[in-house]
Amino acid sequence: MSERVRRAKLQDLGAITRLVQEASQLEGQVDEATVTEWLFSKGVWVAIRDEALVGVAAWQAENLLAVTDVFRVASVECWLEEGRQLLETIEGEAHTLMCEANVVLLPTLAPEAARTLLQQQGYELKTRDELHRIWREVLSDFAGEELDVMVKQLRDRMVMIPI
Numbered sequence: 001m002s003e004r005v006r007r008a009k010l011q012d013l014g015a016i017t018r019l020v021q022e023a024s025q026l027e028g029q030v031d032e033a034t035v036t037e038w039l040f041s042k043g044v045w046v047a048i049r050d051e052a053l054v055g056v057a058a059w060q061a062e063n064l065l066a067v068t069d070v071f072r073v074a075s076v077e078c079w080l081e082e083g084r085q086l087l088e089t090i091e092g093e094a095h096t097l098m099c100e101a102n103v104v105l106l107p108t109l110a111p112e113a114a115r116t117l118l119q120q121q122g123y124e125l126k127t128r129d130e131l132h133r134i135w136r137e138v139l140s141d142f143a144g145e146e147l148d149v150m151v152k153q154l155r156d157r158m159v160m161i162p163i
Contacts, residue, residue, distance in 0.1 A: 054082050063134055065100060066103065
């Protein structure tokens with residue numbers, strides 16, 4: 001069984017769209033135009049198992065905060081391995097960019113396997129009010145309050161002076 005994570009390609013457009021629609025269970029919420037925008041505006045990673053696309057995660061960094069606002073995996077069985085690999089890939093990139101934390105914005109209807117994985121990997125559920133003012137400001141550009149905010153600190157201390 002071949003398992004790997006790689007950057008998304010334009011050729012993945014249809015497979016990513018189908019995966020997000022199926023995993024989200026929200027008809028019409030995500031179309032190929034939306035996924036195309038992700039490909040050009042975010043870091044998008046896909047997880048492959050047995051030559052099939054089974055996971056996708058999209059993130060971006062702003063003001064030393066990594067925000068993962070797309071995190072979908074095809075099935076409960078894939079969360080533990082492919083979900084973990086996607087998360088570790090994003091955390092590695094965020095660390096390279098000196099991000100203080102990774103925030104995963106999780107739909108409230110996300111599978112329990114997603115929450116379990118995040119908690120096992122050191123993420124904590126936070127309210128927006130519990131976050132630093134700068135992080136709240138960054139998150140204001142993302143979708144509304146119906147998303148759960150899961151946070152993992154990547155640096156011991158916040159950066160208070162320019163790097």
